[in-house]
Amino acid sequence: MSTTIEGNGDQVSIGVIGAGSLGETLGRQLARLGYVVSISNSRGPESLAALAAEIGAKPVSATEAARASDIVIVSIPTKAVTDLPRQLFANVPDSVIVVDTCNYHPELRDGRIDAIDRGMPDSEWVARQLGRPVIKAFNNIFASSLLNKGTPAGSPGRIALSAAGEQPDAKAAVLRLVEELGFDPVDAGGLNESWRQQTGAPAYCRDLDAAALRRALAEAEHSRIADYRAREEARIRQSMSAQAPQQSGSSLADSPSVRYQSPRTSRPFGGASK
Numbered sequence: 001m002s003t004t005i006e007g008n009g010d011q012v013s014i015g016v017i018g019a020g021s022l023g024e025t026l027g028r029q030l031a032r033l034g035y036v037v038s039i040s041n042s043r044g045p046e047s048l049a050a051l052a053a054e055i056g057a058k059p060v061s062a063t064e065a066a067r068a069s070d071i072v073i074v075s076i077p078t079k080a081v082t083d084l085p086r087q088l089f090a091n092v093p094d095s096v097i098v099v100d101t102c103n104y105h106p107e108l109r110d111g112r113i114d115a116i117d118r119g120m121p122d123s124e125w126v127a128r129q130l131g132r133p134v135i136k137a138f139n140n141i142f143a144s145s146l147l148n149k150g151t152p153a154g155s156p157g158r159i160a161l162s163a164a165g166e167q168p169d170a171k172a173a174v175l176r177l178v179e180e181l182g183f184d185p186v187d188a189g190g191l192n193e194s195w196r197q198q199t200g201a202p203a204y205c206r207d208l209d210a211a212a213l214r215r216a217l218a219e220a221e222h223s224r225i226a227d228y229r230a231r232e233e234a235r236i237r238q239s240m241s242a243q244a245p246q247q248s249g250s251s252l253a254d255s256p257s258v259r260y261q262s263p264r265t266s267r268p269f270g271g272a273s274k
């Protein structure tokens with residue numbers, strides 16, 4: 001299948017850093033669309049051989065994913081961003097688009113990050129750690145919806161996805177990916193507005209259509225960022241406890257990953273691929 005994003009060579013290459021629920025799903029769907037996908041995790045390409053073969057991607061290191069791609073999608077726990085190689089984007093051309101899907105979960109997974117707690121948008125913090133501008137996208141849809149709920153343009157009730165960032169061309173390219181993946185694209189403004197699609201906000205993971213998503217982005221209240229996040233973490237904690245009573249004695253804050261769950265289906269969808 002031909003793709004519409006322009007690459008440096010004949011085909012557009014997309015490197016996914018993170019091969020958990022969301023990274024795997026993005027890799028799988030983008031490979032299906034005809035993109036040349038490489039995928040990486042923290043444990044090295046050997047550990048990804050079977051998954052990569054299944055989804056039609058190349059298993060690589062995070063460095064290779066960053067250096068050999070037209071678009072790099074960072075899809076790892078927020079706290080792990082500082083574990084990425086320091087020179088990850090050294091010598092990577094400015095034209096390479098970096099997408100950030102990360103959500104900050106201080107209680108359940110990431111621990112406290114002061115700058116974000118003081119009000120810096122999650123993705124601005126990620127951009128500073130990476131030393132590169134990022135486009136925030138795919139953070140406000142569950143992997144299960146991304147996998148199963150894409151529909152052709154014009155379908156009634158088609159789910160919309162927003163992207164926020166400063167670089168118009170990069171954002172337009174990401175919004176074209178959104179469209180190709182089966183969702184209506186919505187421009188959510190600059191990175192300074194990206195808090196509107198952060199964890200627990202009205203525009204977060206509610207599978208809204210374009211009109212409803214725009215309304216939800218507009219109605220988000222800046223003073224409630226921490227409250228939105230805390231409520232969502234409480235909701236996740238509750239569903240995790242309900243589904244894993246045997247873990248009730250252990251601290252969910254120590255859990256290596258947040259188990260993303262759709263509030264509608266209560267179907268667990270999360271955890272790194274093993």
Ligand SMILES: NC(=O)c1ccc[n+]([C@@H]2O[C@H](COP(=O)([O-])OP(=O)(O)OC[C@H]3O[C@@H](n4cnc5c(N)ncnc54)[C@H](OP(=O)(O)O)[C@@H]3O)[C@@H](O)[C@H]2O)c1
Nearest residue numbers: 018019020021022041042043075080102103143257271272
């Ligand atoms: N799952 C969802 O539905 C969803 C939806 C929207 C946004 N998000 C956000 O997207 C991000 C990824 O979520 P997820 O659910 O896919 O997480 P996950 O299932 O826990 O997977 C995390 C992935 O990140 C990799 N990773 C961790 N540290 C790394 C490092 N230093 N270098 C390279 N890879 C590293 C892990 O590799 P190893 O297993 O080898 O350690 C694993 O493949 C998170 O920030 C999450 O909050 C998730």
